[in-house]
Amino acid sequence: MRDLSGTIAAEATPPGRGSVRIVRLSGPQAVVLLKSLFVPQGPLPWERPRCLCLGAVRAPGEGILDRALAVYFRSPDSLTGEDVVELQVHGAPGVVRGVLDLLGAGGARMALPGEFSYRAFLNGKLSVMEAEAVNALVDAETEGQAAGLAGGLHGGIEGELRAMLEEVLDLRAGWEAGIDFPEDVGDMGLAGSLERLRSMVGQLEGLVRAAPALRYLREGWRLALVGPVNSGKSSLFNALLKRERALVTPHPGTTRDVLEESVQIGGYPLILMDTAGVRATSDPVESLGVERGLKAASVADGAVLVFDGRKGWGDEEEGLLGRLNGAPVAIVANKADLGIQAGHMPAGTFSVSAVTGAGLERLSERLGVWMEAAAPKGREVLSSDRQVEALRGALAGCLAALRTAEEGRGEDLACGGLVEAQRALEACITGGSVEDLYDRIFSRFCIGK
Template sequence: MPDLGGTIAAEATPPGRGAVRVVRISGPLAGPFLESHFHPVGPPPSEAPRRLCLGELRREDGRPLDRALAVLFLGPDSLTGEDVAEIQVHGSPGVVRGCLDLCFRFGIRQARPGEFLWRAVSLGKMSLTEAEAVDAMVAADTEALALRAASALGGRLAGRLSGLSARLLELRAAWEARLDFPEELGEAASPQETAELEGLASGLAALAREGEIGARMKRGWSVAIVGPPNSGKSSLFNRLLSRERALVTPHPGTTRDVLEETLEIGGLPLVVKDTAGVREAVGEVEGLGVERGLEAAAASDGTLLVFDASKGWGEEEEAVLARLERPPILTLANKRDLCSAGPTHPGALPVSALTGQGLDELVGALRAWMGEVPPTGGEIPPAGERQAQAVSRAAAAVAEALQGHREGVGLEVSLSALSAAHRWLREALSGEGSDEELYERIFSRFCIGK
């Protein structure tokens, strides 16, 4: 594993231009760096820790680099447990680069991905589950994902996993004692132990379901808009996005490539794909576009079949339906504003991409199709994919132990499954393997400033 000692620095805000960007420093040189290069208007950060100080960031030759704010957190009362400095500069890439170069010339090195959180975990400032929750929070693309990540912060998830692990260990110890001392304790599990096993199976199964929900929410859902040419697919695509993303003309075959955009519906991510109109293609290029559109529809979780309500449902629409690999989740009678009669296909939802008529009903139908996914489902969800997989395997092992116990296979066989479950819970809590393996598997994929 690369050396993770010394003092480190990195930008804690996303790259690019902005009003303010932050450089974070952690280690024994954090305070001395501020004393050397930050010249405050008032008391220096070392005399006013945990308070923002206004001053000037200067180069070695005394020339000012920027007017900045700086704060010093003295260890162990800091993010990492070490002395930590944070410098707020104007959001210029040149200023940030200059600040970091000052740090590196001062003997501070570039932080590696996730190294700030790695130090926090190593020094006991947060648990591994909390560190992964921070990473999940940073990666959250929707409010629902952010709420799930927040529920794992503050040690609640670690406490839940620790409690399940302790109960599992206690049950294992009781059954191992029965195997070692059958005459004194009896060879069969007591009703209380059976009830405890059932409770553990139920609790872990609920936690595993939360992991599955979280993975699904992160992956999102996808729908492809398909239909004959000039049925208003691109107009509907633009209406859903509330902007002109796709080119719209009265000429059939305008759309050739598949366009994709992500919407947030009820806090959940939905990828919407605009595809070429399905017909017997006029030319090779249009034919390729049609095939790509059908492939995109097949690869999506669902399809929206759009037809022109002013023309009605006919052979053209039937031909499109026949080329889909599975039935559409919704059939939309578009251009409803151009006709007074109802839709000419059973179950079709009348909409108008031009006026927005029926769009609320369409969004509601999509949200219902995506399913009712509560932010936490009543449980504290696993913080990340690694943890969710470990919890899922622990749940499967306990379910196996319970099934074997009900079938009377004997405590020894069920104990083997409980031992496996306990190992997976330890993996969920603190990881397994050396420091190098743990860093490479978990922290190396975090952003550098975390």
């Protein structure tokens, strides 16, 4: 059994060089440990909770390791609910190492990943869903990601799920009463409960449907560059990335495999995929590449169909457009610097030049608009795959209950679906059984959280 007691220490800031780094301590010995290594040069932090106090960090009988600021949060008014101390030291890796060594020698244990959050959860400071929201947020690299993922911090979605759980319990109680005393409940009661169940199904469907949005926020929106050979897909890929990542040559059929790179556009993370140009070919390697490219495009969140603007839009492009999935497609007439062939092309086609960069800004703006529209807003955000899975279970339960009741197969059978929904909602909110909660959820967080 893992020992999750005692006083723990870890760095709260990311490793690396910086102006300031923070070492955090939590547990019953936090103040004792602070006193053992901190020499205040003014107010005593252990007498002035929540005040930053200046002092020196030194090992007993040794020279000063660093000048630092210390702050003490007295239990239970702290992050974890325990006594917490934070030391702000200069951002040198050696200083942080030295402080952690001193704390270790004094009896502190190095914290396990997510152990601060786990203690906060045990002491009622943070719910499992809030802890997951914080964990998702610290991974946000772009502004859009941060804004979207911060939605989960306010507990809005958790409140909504708790209300839904109440509804399920209420419906269950009503139906169970109907089984025992059918004459007291009647058809009117049933019609009302079906209405409530339908509305819950709608709500859950909305949440589950928004689940891919979690992937958009965490990993990025996947965009495939597709088009006939030699149209300039790799050149456009490089231009959007602002570096020469893909091989570009005048020879048709240069790109063979799917290349993936991340870039930030309009505050959102975008995964750009360069693919092999589409043409009928007898070369087995090239044809495999074409197949892979089309497959990548078929599961992407959007596509850019690049054609050679000099040659114009033709049957080949039209055919390719028809093969793309229903995701948004931007049509790009490339090589605008060489002149665009007049004639028919789809409305809204972007004229660009991957070589001069002309038109790229408008194209990026459009991609930004799509990503903005796809990103979840505020309270819609589920912050872990675990939550998504649990809500899928709740939806399945509600749907089963609804169908059974609608088909008049009896409230007792329909109650089975409600029980399933209830369990799934409870699991989503509480994280499931407390016993292995640390291992299942918190141990995946980073150290110092």
